[in-house]
Amino acid sequence: MLKKNGLVVLSDEIYSQLTFEENYKSISNFYPEGTIVSTGLSKWCGAGGWRLGFFAIPNQLKDLKNGLKTLCSESFTSVSAPIQYAAVEAYTGDYSTYLKTVKKILSFTGNYVYKNLKSNTINVTKPEGGFYLFPEFTNTKFSSSSEMCKDILNKTGVALLPGSDFGLDNNKMLARLSFTDFNGASFLKNTLGSKKLDDADLKKHAPNIVDGVSALKEWSNSL
Numbered sequence: 001m002l003k004k005n006g007l008v009v010l011s012d013e014i015y016s017q018l019t020f021e022e023n024y025k026s027i028s029n030f031y032p033e034g035t036i037v038s039t040g041l042s043k044w045c046g047a048g049g050w051r052l053g054f055f056a057i058p059n060q061l062k063d064l065k066n067g068l069k070t071l072c073s074e075s076f077t078s079v080s081a082p083i084q085y086a087a088v089e090a091y092t093g094d095y096s097t098y099l100k101t102v103k104k105i106l107s108f109t110g111n112y113v114y115k116n117l118k119s120n121t122i123n124v125t126k127p128e129g130g131f132y133l134f135p136e137f138t139n140t141k142f143s144s145s146s147e148m149c150k151d152i153l154n155k156t157g158v159a160l161l162p163g164s165d166f167g168l169d170n171n172k173m174l175a176r177l178s179f180t181d182f183n184g185a186s187f188l189k190n191t192l193g194s195k196k197l198d199d200a201d202l203k204k205h206a207p208n209i210v211d212g213v214s215a216l217k218e219w220s221n222s223l
């Protein structure tokens, strides 16, 4: 369809390296001549705020590429020097062991949250990568997702972003939940090698996740 109509696809693949089952396939495999892939280092490096992103643009779209280059050089100038040095390291070093361990932690943590949250009144999809879930609370009395998130924050201390912040219907009780509230350095240090994670590891290295999930569940049950 895209090919037939000659549409240009902008595919934001910044989370693709955090796919748990290594089965990620970019749309550029199927439509290389019309796909622009955007990505960056902040997600897979666990370096939020270290903003270095790039586009991979096919030769067939070189006019667009030249236009973009002009636009970017006039509006962003350049990435700061420390981030450029970090990027050289990130893209030239071998971080396969680090990435494997990060995915093991995120997969285990995400699945823990999923399993413990999913219920008759909370719809949530099993995570396949990255570090977010998007639960829907189906038995609420709120008139908007932002009102619901305020109530959750006040009563449980858990901060979620309302679905309306992502352009979703404000009447749908959706929220974005990030499951990264833990000390990554110590969790990583204790997870290297072939060690399988269990719930006790999560309690030890990510107590806020365990407490947050049970507080959310309790909040939902009390409605």
Ligand SMILES: Cc1ncc(COP(=O)(O)O)c(C=O)c1O
Pocket (backbone or CB within 6 Å): 012, 014, 040, 041, 042, 043, 048, 049, 050, 051, 052, 053
């Ligand atoms: C889907 C998506 N694309 C791109 C970005 C941009 O990442 P950064 O500004 O950290 O490079 C983000 C960051 O939150 C994101 O969630």
